[in-house]
Amino acid sequence: MTANTELKLRPLAVGDLAAVTRLDATNGGESRAGFFERRLKAEKHGPDGYFSCVAEREGQVMGFLLGHFLDGEFGGQDRVAVLDAVGIDPAARRQGLARSMVADFDRVARGRGAGEMRTQAQWDRPGLVEFFSAAGFRLSPRIVLERPTEYVNF
Numbered sequence: 139m140t141a142n143t144e145l146k147l148r149p150l151a152v153g154d155l156a157a158v159t160r161l162d163a164t165n166g167g168e169s170r171a172g173f174f175e176r177r178l179k180a181e182k183h184g185p186d187g188y189f190s191c192v193a194e195r196e197g198q199v200m201g202f203l204l205g206h207f208l209d210g211e212f213g214g215q216d217r218v219a220v221l222d223a224v225g226i227d228p229a230a231r232r233q234g235l236a237r238s239m240v241a242d243f244d245r246v247a248r249g250r251g252a253g254e255m256r257t258q259a260q261w262d263r264p265g266l267v268e269f270f271s272a273a274g275f276r277l278s279p280r281i282v283l284e285r286p287t288e289y290v291n292f
């Protein structure tokens with residue numbers, strides 16, 4: 139790569155919200171603009187609990203990764219890094235952008251005392267599941283359970 143096409147990794151900024159929201163909708167099907175706005179605000183108020191990374195090439199946002207840190211959740215005692223959202227411009231897939239962002243998150247997570255990274259993926263998104271597998275994620279021994287909050291037959 140020449141100097142003007144090199145990948146630059148940096149934290150998410152307010153000016154990135156439109157591009158990140160667009161990329162996320164391209165990958166996930168619907169806009170989560172409110173999620174990204176709240177997430178950026180939370181990161182600004184408590185930066186040690188969050189991680190964000192934007193992959194930029196020639197001034198264009200090509201991808202993003204967001205994560206946060208949990209301490210002692212779900213019966214554990216150790217700090218865990220949680221990968222919340224990742225998205226790559228379809229034209230830039232399979233170029234190592236997501237791999238670079240996960241590696242950056244790994245580096246920061248280790249520096250902040252996390253020894254494990256967790257994430258979730260919908261089973262019907264095989265490309266995402268394939269990426270996570272290639273990135274070293276494996277099925278967890280935990281079972282994720284969910285139900286509506288209005289459940290009353292208890």
